[in-house]
Amino acid sequence: MRLNKIILLLKRKTYFKIFLITLILYLLLSTYLVYYFFNGFYLFFNYQIAYYPYLNILFTLILSFLFGINLSLIIYRFKEIKKYNNESGTGIFTSALSLFSAGCPVCSFTILSFLIPGLSVTFSLAILPFKGLEIQLLGVILLLISIFVLTKENVCKIN
Numbered sequence: 001m002r003l004n005k006i007i008l009l010l011k012r013k014t015y016f017k018i019f020l021i022t023l024i025l026y027l028l029l030s031t032y033l034v035y036y037f038f039n040g041f042y043l044f045f046n047y048q049i050a051y052y053p054y055l056n057i058l059f060t061l062i063l064s065f066l067f068g069i070n071l072s073l074i075i076y077r078f079k080e081i082k083k084y085n086n087e088s089g090t091g092i093f094t095s096a097l098s099l100f101s102a103g104c105p106v107c108s109f110t111i112l113s114f115l116i117p118g119l120s121v122t123f124s125l126a127i128l129p130f131k132g133l134e135i136q137l138l139g140v141i142l143l144l145i146s147i148f149v150l151t152k153e154n155v156c157k158i159n
Contacts, residue, residue, distance in 0.1 A: 015076060023067070044056075066143040
């Protein structure tokens, strides 16, 4: 049911364009951040943990896909029920959080530390066992929760 709602939404030209543009911009941002913080792609692909670059690329592709779907659903949802004021902001929160997991986790924590000074989040990556891939996994989980919430039916049951 929820998957059908997503498919029907993406069949609409406007929402598919939003999805596609968001996906491409997210991938470009992620690629730029990896290139910038690793001083090129050579260091990224020759990282000390052999599986790190490939899992990072996989998570980035998943995050960009989910972020595009999420943004399309948010825009659709706001247009659908803009007359109601009691809608939760879960979709906006998780979309903003997933932006900070773009590219490599080191990049995302660096950006986050600029936004929230004094948090010292960049130093906490050293103690994580997978060097920050956990943050990207958290972003995937939060986006899936957001998509689940955004695709629920808007039916008010009268008792």
